Amino acid sequence: KIAKTQHAVYTAKTRIFTLTGPGSKITSKNNSISGSKITFFRDDGHVKIESSRSNRVEAIIESDGKGI
DSSP states (O other): OEEEOSEEEEETTTTEEEEEEEEEEEEETTEEEEEEEEEEETTTOOEEEEOOSSOOOEEEOOOOSSOO
């Protein structure tokens, strides 16, 4: 995974990355997701994406031909 953001915070105790700012984005292969705030939970790999008034959540997901 590759992340781009204006501001990033990693909390070692909880193993959580928080990315904030317009254009915050996580890319993995041909898939990407962006929003105003992205929280990445390292323990189980799930991601929470939040929007703001001026920055909606956007996702690009490439299918492997098997459907979603």
